[in-house]
Amino acid sequence: MSRINYWRFERPLKLWSLSIMLLLSVFILLNSPTSSAHQFSTAHAKLEPNGENQYQGYLALSLQDIQQALSIDPNNDGKLLWQEVINSMPNIEGYLTNNLTIWHKPLNPQDTAVTCQINWSKAPKLSELYGETLLQIPLTAVCPEQEAAVDQLSLQYSAFFDILNDHKLLLTWSFNEGETYFIVDNAKQITSLPFVTSSVLDTIHFYLYQGVIHIWFGLDHVLFVFALILPFAWLRFRQGRYSGTKSLALKDLLVLITSFTLAHSITLTLTALNVLSIPSQWAEIGIAISVAFTAINIITHWVKRLGIITFLFGLLHGMGFAGALSELGLSKTYKISSIVAFNLGVEIGQVAIIFLLYPLLTRLRKTQVLQYRLVPTLAVLIAIMGGYWIVERL
Structure with a gap:
């Protein structure tokens, strides 16, 4: 009885097989992800109550993402200086204001929702957050008083999604010493921030x-x-x-x-x-x-x-x-x-x-x-x- 030689191919690969391998290799290399299979375009945000009808927190953004959206490097030398970032803050804040909306959602759907005013009054800084250096921009949101009962805080974030397909926002909502986590991965998503303390089950699920x-x-x-x-x-x-x-x-x-x-x-x-x-x-x-x-x-x-x-x-x-x-x-x-x-x-x-x-x-x-x-x-x-x-x- 003949025995199969398992240590080499039974027959040599034909020319068409090698051609397919080469074409597939080129296709993979041309369409491969970036050098790190884990690094996506990621922004971070934190929000928490700060008195009645007021909230405070920050947005932390990649300077590379900001550069791609707003071209904040005026001389295009590939070296972004801190002074260039500071000079670009009005444009950055304006861009974020146009792409971030926060409002009180009324308990009764028939009542009108009230949009909060977002302020960027404090100075930004570079921070080491979640393993990378990000531009951390403090924010406050002031919501007008309203007679209608409020069910929860709602948020819509749409920055960078039009230019970065893999962009997402990781949002931390702090309430009563508890934290709830949300991911915003498209511009139309509306995130509801409940006025209740998160449970361990919410954390495990996330x-x-x-x-x-x-x-x-x-x-x-x-x-x-x-x-x-x-x-x-x-x-x-x-x-x-x-x-x-x-x-x-x-x-x-x-x-x-x-x-x-x-x-x-x-x-x-x-x-x-x-x-x-x-x-x-x-x-x-x-x-x-x-x-x-x-x-x-x-x-x-x-x-x-x-x-x-x-x-x-x-x-x-x-x-x-x-x-x-x-x-x-x-x-x-x-x-x-x-x-x-x-x-x-x-x-x-x-x-x-x-x-x-x-x-x-x-x-x-x-x-x-x-x-x-x-x-x-x-x-x-x-x-x-x-x-x-x-x-x-x-």
């Missing part, structure tokens, strides 16, 4: 959802998980190593994923609690290396037992997750609950990805032609993407 969303939109994490489980589509992989067996054991796959989960849970928690800290750039480079190495290893088999290397790479990914969590900010009232909920959300998103891909792995395993052409093609494309991120993040 961070759980954000954990799921983060891994689904974190392309480097998704590709790493895909590269990690792709070997299970090959006949020669079982029990965490290349062996030549024909069985596809879900439990073996789950062992690797559990190793990855345990590792990134450790570093996510330690980093979020400020026990562990490394420059975010190095963590992002390490994540990119993990993507490229894991993909290349599908073809080269440098490492046959993936449990240990998966755990080590998981430590790096945990730091990446922690960076996203720091961008959101931790609940002061429910700090541990925030970390646990975000981590659990990441796990839910990760498991969803695996179970969506598992039928594909099973299908590939049943078709030898697909195995020996599609699997290495996918591995090469993932490796190219990982290599691209390495160069971009250096």
Whole structure:
């Protein structure tokens, strides 16, 4: 009986296969995200009551976003000076006034809503918030007195959405020593700020959802998980190593994923609690290396037992997750609950990805032609993407 040689392709890839791989590689590189798969255009805001019918807080914005919207660098030399920012404040404040509306929502829908006046009277400053340097602009909102009963405060924010597709506002509403968190991701969204103290369940729901969303939109994490489980589509992989067996054991796959989960849970928690800290750039480079190495290893088999290397790479990914969590900010009232909920959300998103891909792995395993052409093609494309991120993040 002839024996399949599992250590190399059964037949060489034809010219058309190589052409497809090259075209797909070029397409991915031309349409790839920016160097960090986690850095989106993000603004931050905080608002809290400050006496009757008055509110105070701030907007914290990226200078890069402001430059893109308003061109506040007059000589276009790429070096934004603080004096140039100060000189541009009237334009910045005018832009924000036109794109931020706050009003009291009446309890009776038939009553007229009253719009609050927004003031930018205090001086701005540069602040280190959520892991990046932002222009923090203090604001106050004064709402006229009204006879109608007020149900809640409403807010509509529309800045930057017309020029930045990935822009979002992370809003913290403080009330009675409790904090509620909101995300504004489109210009038409109206956010309702209730006059009640947030509960731990509200906090858990927010961070759980954000954990799921983060891994689904974190392309480097998704590709790493895909590269990690792709070997299970090959006949020669079982029990965490290349062996030549024909069985596809879900439990073996789950062992690797559990190793990855345990590792990134450790570093996510330690980093979020400020026990562990490394420059975010190095963590992002390490994540990119993990993507490229894991993909290349599908073809080269440098490492046959993936449990240990998966755990080590998981430590790096945990730091990446922690960076996203720091961008959101931790609940002061429910700090541990925030970390646990975000981590659990990441796990839910990760498991969803695996179970969506598992039928594909099973299908590939049943078709030898697909195995020996599609699997290495996918591995090469993932490796190219990982290599691209390495160069971009250096």
